[in-house]
Amino acid sequence: xxxxxxxxxxxxxxxxxxxxxxxxxxxxxxxxxxxxxxxxxxxxxxxxxxxxxxxxxxxxxxxxxxxxxxxxxxxxxxxxxxxxxxxxxxxxxxxxxxxxxxxxxxxxxxxxxxxxxxxxxxxxxxxxxxxxxxxxxxxxxxxxxxxxxxxxxxxxxxxxxxxxxxxxxxxxxxxxxxxxxxxxxxxxxxxxxxxxxxxxxxxxxxxxxxxxxxxxxxxxxxxxxxxxxxxxxxxxxxxxxxxxxxxxxxxxxxxxxxxxxxxxxxxxxxxxxxxxxxxxxxxxxxxxxxxxxxxxxxxxxxxxxxxxxxxxxxxxxxxxxxxxxxxxxxxxxxxxxxxxxxxxxxxxxxxxxxxxxxxxxxxxxxxxxxxxxxxxxxxxxxxxxxxxxxxxxxxxxxxxxxxxxxxxxxxxx
Numbered sequence: 182x183x184x185x186x187x188x189x190x191x192x193x194x195x196x197x198x199x200x201x202x203x204x205x206x207x208x209x210x211x212x213x214x215x216x217x218x219x220x221x222x223x224x225x226x227x228x229x230x231x232x233x234x235x236x237x238x239x240x241x242x243x244x245x246x247x248x249x250x251x252x253x254x255x256x257x258x259x260x261x262x263x264x265x266x267x268x269x270x271x272x273x274x275x276x277x278x279x280x281x282x283x284x285x286x287x288x289x290x291x292x293x294x295x296x297x298x299x300x301x302x303x304x305x306x307x308x309x310x311x312x313x314x315x316x317x318x319x320x321x322x323x324x325x326x327x328x329x330x331x332x333x334x335x336x337x338x339x340x341x342x343x344x345x346x347x348x349x350x351x352x353x354x355x356x357x358x359x360x361x362x363x364x365x366x367x368x369x370x371x372x373x374x375x376x377x378x379x380x381x382x383x384x385x386x387x388x389x390x391x392x393x394x395x396x397x398x399x400x401x402x403x404x405x406x407x408x409x410x411x412x413x414x415x416x417x418x419x420x421x422x423x424x425x426x427x428x429x430x431x432x433x434x435x436x437x438x439x440x441x442x443x444x445x446x447x448x449x450x451x452x453x454x455x456x457x458x459x460x461x462x463x464x465x466x467x468x469x470x471x472x473x474x475x476x477x478x479x480x481x482x483x484x485x486x487x488x489x490x491x492x493x494x495x496x497x498x499x500x501x502x503x504x505x506x507x508x509x510x511x512x513x514x515x516x517x518x519x520x521x522x523x524x525x526x527x528x529x530x531x532x533x534x535x536x537x538x539x540x541x542x543x544x545x546x547x548x549x550x551x552x553x554x555x556x557x558x559x560x561x562x563x564x565x566x567x568x569x570x571x572x573x574x575x576x577x578x579x580x581x582x583x584x585x586x587x588x589x590x591x592x593x594x
Contacts, residue, residue, distance in 0.1 A: 255451075256451045256452075256453075257451070257452070257453050258452060258453060259452065259453055259454045259455065259456055260452050260454075260455045260456070260476055260477070261455075261456050261458065261474070261475045261476045262455065262456070262457050262458070262475060262476065262477055262478070263457070263458050263459075263460045263466040263469055263470070263475045263478050264280070264283070264284065264436065264457040264458065264459045264460065265280070265459075265460065265461055265463070265466065266278070266280035266459070266461060267280075267432045267433045267459050267461070268280040268281040268430075269281075270416035270417070271284075271285060271415070271416060271417065271418070271419045271427065271430055271436075272360075272412065272415045272416045272419065273285045273286075273289070273402060273404055273419075274348075274351065274352060274360060274363070274365070274402075274404075274406065274412075274415075275360050275361055275362045275363070275364070275412070275415075275416065276362075276364070277362075277364035277365075279401075282401050282402050283401075284436045284438070284455070284457050285404070285419060285421075285427075286401050286404070286423070287423055287424060287425035287438055287450075287455060288335075288404075288419055288421035288423045288425055288426065288427050288438065289404030289405065289406075289419075289421035289422065289423045290310050290311045290332075290404065290405060290421065290422045290423050291310045291311065291398060291399060291400075291401075291403050291404055291405065292310060292311050292312040292315075292326055292328070292345065292398050292403075292405060293307050293308065293309060293310055293312055293315070293326075293395060293398050293399045294307070294308060294310045294399050295307055295308070295399050296308045301558070301560065302396070302399075302560070303560055304392070304393065304395065304396060307395050307396070307399045311328050311329055311332060311340065311345075311405055311422065312326040312327065312328050312329075313327050313328065313329055314326070314327045315327070315395070320390070321390040321392070322386065322387045322388070322389065322390055323384055323385070323386050323387070324384065324385045324387070324394060324395070325378065325382060325383070325384040325385075326342075326345070326382065326383050326384070326385075327381055327382050328340075328341075328342055328345065328381055328382070328383065329381075329445065330380070330381050331445055332422050332445045333422070333443060333445070334407050334409075334410075334420050334421065334422055335420050335421055335422070335426050335427075335441060336410075336420050338407065338409055340405075340407075340422055341380065342377045342378070342379070342380070342381065342382060342383035343377055343408055344405055344406065344407055344408050345375065345377075345383045345405055346375045346376070346377050346383060347406065347407075347408035348404075348405050348406045349369065349372065349375045349385070350375065351406065351412070352365065352366060352368075352369055353366070353369050353372055354366070355374075358411060358412055359412065360412055361412065361416070365402060368397050369397070371387050371388050371389060371391050371394070372385060372386070372387060372388075373386045373387060373388050374386050404421065405422070407420055407421075417430075422445070423441065423444070424440070424441050424444045424446065424449055424450035425438035425439065425440060425441055425450065425452075425454070425455060426438060426439050426440075426441050428454075432459075433459055434458075434459055435456060435457060435458050435459060436456075436457040436459070437454065437455075437456050437457070438454055438455045438456075439453065439454040440452060440453050440454055458474075458475065463483075466478050467483070467487065467490075467491055470491070471491055471494040471495055484542070484543065485502070485543050485544045485546055486544070488502075502546055503558060504547065504548050504554065504555065504558045504559075506554050506559075508550075509538055509542060511529070511533065513526065513529070519594065522592065522594070524588050524591075524592050524594075525588075525589075525592065525594055527572055527585075527588060528585040528586075528588040528589050528594075529585075530572050530573035531572055531573045531581040531582060531584050531585035531588070532573075532581070532582050532585040533573055534578045535549050535573075535574075536549070536578075549568070549574065550562055550563065550568065551563040551568055551571070551574075555568075
């Protein structure tokens, strides 16, 4: 697998952790937005646009308007973000991709989240959200959370541990209510049950130890849903506990959120709102960004060549790059001859020279890895010395190809 580098910008904007503008936790990238100025009135005036890059998965571009070289921390303003897809619904638990999860992260809270100020998601970077503390039992099969008691849903109803139980009963098909689609049901196949222990405690009971279970709960795709709101309503008008309230969704046009004035985190969020404009075409999104029509654009698709083009149109951009989880792979139908022959597939793997892919597609700024993102960016990535032992991954390309020829001759292919 070939992992390519892209150039994402650091955001001079609002504290994403505090606003719950969390990006998908099942990816490795995070936003770390610190501070931004209120958008100036009268956009007819020319303003300097400051671009910074963030080490992220793929390329992320951000532009924040300010009158000078520094960004003053002020409340207010609307963050304008282009969105690449028109989701089927607004229910995170019923949608498989980030198209729903990304805009809805500002509407909800998790029990726990990955610390948005730490550049890499790990078990040690998980911090409280609706939970204030958690602990495992001696057998590591019961995970108990103590939750906040000062939180209310956007409709004014109080949050309680019962909402946590309702959410995961829904996800494990133990509820009388049913999800229309349940793309992450397999995440919780090791979950036996969820019990409410008291007014402020809830316990997840596992069938067997699962050390990374908290990482699933910290994912951006693991928000807590309210017991009193049906799955049908959550598809159209979600109710959360997050810093932003859902206003409206116009398919193929926009998604709009406004500030939650009663948010349980003091003095948060800074922003008055967030507007997602749905722009499926990547080139159009880039043009909107360079023209100042949007304040930032998410990763995925901003390659090194495209990033150079953006920088040529916005020369004040300061960019960094990082290895992305996106990969370029050769996929064959292993059920169809001659590819149903494992020896032929092995020969194909041995014949590939992966480095030219990196040199061409990412101008030499990618990495060769296994299924997972390679280290050090990838926590679960295969170490180089182990990767070298896999067929086709050894650095001696000519030796690999000679082995491939031998296989082909032996099989008379």
